[in-house]
Amino acid sequence: MFSGAQVSLYPMSDDFVGIILSAIGALDPYRPNFRIETDDVSTLIVGPPDQLFPAMRDLFVAAAGRGVHCVLAATVSRGCPGEPDDPICTPIADSRHDRPLEERVAAAVAHVEAAPRTGRIVAAQFSLYPLGSGHHMDEIYGCIEFLKKSGVFDRSKNFCTKLRGDAGPVFATLSEAFLRFGAPQGHVALDLKVSANSPTAL
Template structure:
């Protein structure tokens, strides 16, 4: 993970770097179709696609909504797909998206309803610059229990299972809590759908 920080940025910008890995011969078409559908909406975030991923930055709720929609749009029935997400907030280098913080919260709307798919997820939460960070991480994990996501401890991560709607609702709540209590944090997330290892 490479996060470029300096002392001049805005601590209010939420960022997410998203990578999509469909286990399909048509992986490129699945990924580009999802990204192009989102691009066509001209959503109120800063974004850039590179060799590895697409980065979205701006107001927290808009970033979470867009990343969730990207995952749903890339979902293909019976195709095992993995999504890698890195959420970050408080990095003093996040200057490119400052003006997007004034945008309204924008729901994602398509002519067809996006699927509320079952997901498995592992995530790790990292707090920077706070000595007593474990109490906040414990609170964030307990919020997942309240969402019915069945958190299970594992080495270096926590596993969650449930629907994509509940998962991203939880991400939004967890990020809001973190913004109020932690100066700078990163959340690393891996989401899996249609894994042959399940069941």
Template sequence: MTNQQCSESRIAGCSFSVHPMSDNFIEVITHALKSVDKSKVWMETDDVTTTIRGKLVHVFDVTKSIFIHAAKTGEHVAFQATYSLGCPGDSAGDVYMAEDDIPANNTQIKDIKQPVAAKFSLYPLGGGNYMDVIMKQIEAMRKHVDVSHAHYSTRLDGESIKVLNGLEQVFNATVDGGSNHTVMTVSMSANSPSHKGANEHE
């Protein structure tokens, strides 16, 4: 049996999939990928998912941007992602840890208006006072998006950039709260016919 031990690596990662519900789904995905600056992360795509690794700030920056660029086409787009930081780590992406902390895509996406519905679940696997941290951050997010309970998750409705920024804040706060291995799963939908105005915010 392999002995898995915790790593001191601060490499963050995200395995994600984008699913445009459209006949031109290839064009939607390729346009989104071409529109995003990916120079500050390590990225690999296979026949199931795309994986991004590097500093947490850049992992979130790139995944936010890919989703928002895909969703702004007006097509119904679904996004599934698993973010992770901590044990067990690997060396892929080490070189990108030397990057600065300035998001490469923030200026392009920060003013894009795109309502979304999302659900997320947070798993602090390495200890820490995580329940207080989670509840505090969820309460803080209520200032910007609608927050409601869902089975096995928390639901968020609002502008995509506010939802995604909120998720990044929750993840960071959980890490800062003492979790040495943090995992977060996210499901997000934009332009769904079934939203029926649920995401309309002033």
């Protein structure tokens, strides 16, 4: 399997370079398990699918901790048939894809409830695309059911779902949506925006 994310960080500050470079240090604990490549548009993080969202959480919380309005944009993918298998992308553990949707929903909710709190409130909106599945709408509806029980569901929007709450449970919810819905070895993509410290938070 191949799993990874293209991530861009946008601090709304004259010191955006300093904020970004300082925040990147939050990825250091993940580097032994990841391949990380940066260019002038985004940073590619390739590695175990269950570590992608904790890494993005720590990166974002570090940047948002400076108090300025900050946005993270990411495209996350697993199982893309156009990418080669990579041994650092370990299979998804405990996804329970052999279980009925209601059991996967309950397991996802339990994981979110156990997520550590960061003290940083964020808003996020995302779209999940379980590709190549004959029952993809069942997976999407199951994910929506989970989101409404996650404790961080804000509302449904056109083309996406909005979440709001502490960054810990929010990123845990995103991770559970990515890991538990869609075929375990199928292609699943997720489009994501996260915002903190917005002057126009609604």
